[in-house]
Amino acid sequence: MKKSEEQFVGTQEKNRSHYGLHPDADLDETEQKLLETFKRNRNHSLKTLIGIYKGHYLELFLSIFFFAIKHSPAWVLPIVTANIVNIATERGGDAGRKIMIQVGIMVVLIAQNVLTNYFYTLFYARAIRNVERDLRCSLVRRLQQLSISYHNEMQSGRLQSKIMRDVEQIETLSKQIFISMLSIIMNIAVSFAVVVTKSMTVFVFFLATIPVAVVIMAAFKGKIKRYNRVFRKDMEETSVHVMEMIEMIPVTRAHALEEKETHKMAHQLYHVASSGLSLDMVQSYFSSISWAAFQIFQVLCLGFTGYLASQGKISVGEVVMYQTYFASIVAQVSSIITLLPTIAKGLESVDSIGDVMLCHDVEEYNNKKKLPSIRGEITFENTGFQYPNGETPVFSHLNLTIKEGETVAFVGESGAGKTTILNMVIGFLHATEGRVLIDGQDMERINLKSYRSNIAVVPQTPILFSGTIRENITYGKEDISDERLMEIIRAANLEEVIEQMPDGVETMVTERGSNLSGGQRQRISIARAFIRDPKVLILDEATSALDSISEEKIQTATERLVKDRTTLIVAHRLSTIRNADHIAVIGKGGLREYGTYDELMEKKGEFYQLRQLQL
Numbered sequence: 001m002k003k004s005e006e007q008f009v010g011t012q013e014k015n016r017s018h019y020g021l022h023p024d025a026d027l028d029e030t031e032q033k034l035l036e037t038f039k040r041n042r043n044h045s046l047k048t049l050i051g052i053y054k055g056h057y058l059e060l061f062l063s064i065f066f067f068a069i070k071h072s073p074a075w076v077l078p079i080v081t082a083n084i085v086n087i088a089t090e091r092g093g094d095a096g097r098k099i100m101i102q103v104g105i106m107v108v109l110i111a112q113n114v115l116t117n118y119f120y121t122l123f124y125a126r127a128i129r130n131v132e133r134d135l136r137c138s139l140v141r142r143l144q145q146l147s148i149s150y151h152n153e154m155q156s157g158r159l160q161s162k163i164m165r166d167v168e169q170i171e172t173l174s175k176q177i178f179i180s181m182l183s184i185i186m187n188i189a190v191s192f193a194v195v196v197t198k199s200m201t202v203f204v205f206f207l208a209t210i211p212v213a214v215v216i217m218a219a220f221k222g223k224i225k226r227y228n229r230v231f232r233k234d235m236e237e238t239s240v241h242v243m244e245m246i247e248m249i250p251v252t253r254a255h256a257l258e259e260k261e262t263h264k265m266a267h268q269l270y271h272v273a274s275s276g277l278s279l280d281m282v283q284s285y286f287s288s289i290s291w292a293a294f295q296i297f298q299v300l301c302l303g304f305t306g307y308l309a310s311q312g313k314i315s316v317g318e319v320v321m322y323q324t325y326f327a328s329i330v331a332q333v334s335s336i337i338t339l340l341p342t343i344a345k346g347l348e349s350v351d352s353i354g355d356v357m358l359c360h361d362v363e364e365y366n367n368k369k370k371l372p373s374i375r376g377e378i379t380f381e382n383t384g385f386q387y388p389n390g391e392t393p394v395f396s397h398l399n400l401t402i403k404e405g406e407t408v409a410f411v412g413e414s415g416a417g418k419t420t421i422l423n424m425v426i427g428f429l430h431a432t433e434g435r436v437l438i439d440g441q442d443m444e445r446i447n448l449k450s451y452r453s454n455i456a457v458v459p460q461t462p463i464l465f466s467g468t469i470r471e472n473i474t475y476g477k478e479d480i481s482d483e484r485l486m487e488i489i490r491a492a493n494l495e496e497v498i499e500q501m502p503d504g505v506e507t508m509v510t511e512r513g514s515n516l517s518g519g520q521r522q523r524i525s526i527a528r529a530f531i532r533d534p535k536v537l538i539l540d541e542a543t544s545a546l547d548s549i550s551e552e553k554i555q556t557a558t559e560r561l562v563k564d565r566t567t568l569i570v571a572h573r574l575s576t577i578r579n580a581d582h583i584a585v586i587g588k589g590g591l592r593e594y595g596t597y598d599e600l601m602e603k604k605g606e607f608y609q610l611r612q613l614q615l
Contacts, residue, residue, distance in 0.1 A: 031138040038357045045347035048354065049170070052135065056127035060178070063123035067182055070116035073109040075190040078328075080106050082321035089316055124178040132171045135353065139163050142356055148428040149388075150361045157240030162356055165235065166349035173346025176339055184332040184339075191325040199314060202322055205304055206329065212293055220286040220340070227279040228344045232352060234272045241268045283341045294330040301326040363427075363448055370450040375439050376535040376566030378402040378425060384433035385420055394420050395590045396433060402582075407567040409577035411610060412586035418570045421586070422538050425568060426457060456529035458558075460541040460570075462521040464513035469498065470505040472513075473527045480531055491560050492527035493553040494520075519553065526557050537567045574611050583607060 037051035053060060080102045087098050143151075143159060196203045245252075245265055252261045305322045308314045314322075384396035394417040402408050410418040423429040424436050427448040436443045438451060464472050473488065474480050480488075485505070489495055497520050501507035513521045529537060539558065555576055571577040578597045585593035585600070585607050592606050600607035 030134045031141050034134065034138045035357055038354045042358065045350045048350050049347065052131055053127060056130065059123045059127040063120050063178060064182060066116045066120035066123065068186060070113045070120055071183065071186065073106065073113065076109055077106065078321045078324040081324065082317035085317035085320055086315055128171055128174045132167055135167045135170065136163055139353065139356055145362045146359060147361045147363055150359065157243040158236045161236045161239040162352055166352045169345050169349035173342060176342050180335060180339055184335050187328050187332045191329050195322065195325055198318065202305065205301065206326060216290050216293065223282050224286065224341055224344045227282050228348050231275045231279050232348050234275045238268055238272050241265060294333060298327060298330050365447045365449055368445060368447040370447045372450065374451065374454045374535050376404045377439050378566065379437040381437060382434035383431045383436055385424065385429060386432045393589060395586065398591055400584065400591060402566060404566055405564055406581045407562050407569065408582045408584055409569040409571045409580040410584050410586055411571050411574060411607065416586045418586050419540060422540055422568055422570060426538060427452065454534060455536040455538065456532045456534035457538045458525050458529050462513065462525035464509050464521055464524060466509060466511050468506050468508055469501065469524060472509055472524055474531060475528055477531050488527050488530045491530055491557065492523050493557045494523045494527055497523065523557060526561060530561055535565060537562060537565045539567065539569045541570050541572045574614055
């Protein structure tokens with residue numbers, strides 16, 4: 001990093017601290033407060049929006065206070081203008097002095113704007129940015145708590161849209177409230193206050209504009225909300241399609257399907273553009289009708305006050321003052337109307353975030369027994385599982401005990417329930433009948449977070465993140481020494497790979513590990529499992545998609561890894577599980593066969609038939 005960049009980053013960190021932005025917020029407490037706000041104000045978007053700023057009300061009050069001071073020149077100017085016009089028309093002997101006093105007042109009021117605007121912006125912006133951070137942090141934390149079933153059903157593109165786009169819409173709405181709405185409300189209030197002290201006749205005329213504004217807003221409010229909801233959902237759907245398209249690019253290119261994919265995306269984008277255009281047109285009708293109505297009122301105001309001046313009931317200067325205030329009211333009401341689409345988008349985003357925050361499909365850890373350590377005995381006691389929308393159980397009446405330190409391999413046809421069994425041992429899925437026991441304790445009654453700290457999973461498709469090889473291996477165990485790290489690298493057969501890398505263990509892994517081979521990614525995944533030193537190890541077809549050389553290296557690493565650990569393996573290549581203590585054949589709704597490799601081969605049952613197919 002260049003020196004200027006380092007200075008810039010350092011300055012940014014100082015600024016964050018100076019302006020009151022702190023990264024060490026209590027996420028548990030923050031999420032709980034926001035969750036309570038969403039629950040308490042369910043189906044009331046505006047109340048929810050106000051509620052999420054709880055704890056920042058003082059900052060918002062100070063922001064309003066400084067806004068009133070900094071914006072005072074706009075309210076005083078019409079009065080000063082009227083005074084100067086009246087002084088000029090009266091042509092008194094001290095007219096010059098009086099005009100200079102009026103000008104001096106305005107100069108002082110304008111000059112103070114510089115300082116008061118700084119404090120006004122600081123207080124409202126700090127509150128908004130902290131709430132923006134809290135919302136995103138709470139959404140991320142909530143997503144970490146929601147069940148795997150929820151994530152399987154909800155596309156990641158939709159969730160990304162909620163974290164980024166919806167929070168951004170709430171931020172935009174909040175800014176508009178403290179930049180535009182605050183100005184609008186105060187300008188209207190001051191204008192009415194001045195007019196009512198000057199002339200009740202003109203004030204009554206001003207009041208006639210309110211019913212017109214209410215009728216116009218009521219006529220369009222429902223439509224704008226409906227069109228915004230449709231557009232928001234279409235945008236979420238598009239986000240899903242874009243993410244899928246990006247992930248599918250290698251497959252698309254390999255099969256020369258670029259045009260097909262482009263046309264498919266074009267159809268989705270056309271759909272979004274169409275719903276966006278419908279929203280734009282509704283907003284356009286709303287704005288144009290509002291503008292025309294209030295411009296007519298402004299012309300009528302000019303004629304009305306001009307007539308009063310001609311009758312000697314008000315002065316010429318007051319005509320200018322009333323016209324200025326009425327023009328301000330018209331502009332503010334028009335601004336409210338213009339802001340309605342932004343308000344509708346922001347409130348719709350509040351509801352969208354509420355969908356995640358109020359989802360009940362979460363893993364509950366409270367009041368459940370923590371397991372600081374486990375032996376590794378796993379028991380399936382008359383266990384069955386059926387997916388919520390499934391017509392038949394995946395399996396039922398499964399009775400099986402896996403002893404501490406034992407290696408059991410699960411084999412069978414695709415869809416037989418092998419991976420489902422592993423997911424139940426991890427705690428991703430819960431038995432719909434019977435029980436799964438860990439060291440004799442029902443998994444439904446234990447704190448799964450504490451239990452999972454004692455297990456490691458090596459999935460069929462290794463999951464790597466953008467970062468160094470070291471960071472990917474030590475994920476969750478960053479305090480590992482270099483000596484221990486090198487032991488694990490050797491045990492995982494990664495030493496040769498690391499030596500070939502330009503920066504060794506500090507080599508950056510690109511997105512999804514695209515700069516590594518399948519075997520290299522899998523060995524990093526195995527090293528990650530090694531570093532956790534688990535009591536229970538789960539291997540889900542860890543070598544199924546690899547060449548024979550990579551398979552052999554991973555097989556060697558796996559044999560080292562499973563030693564003295566309870567290990568569950570889902571095997572695709574049956575030759576890789578010869579050394580397993582027992583093999584469980586899963587099929588037709590349950591456990592079909594169980595025994596050692598040699599026992600099952602001698603039996604010449606289902607396992608024998610499966611093995612013969614691979615010879």
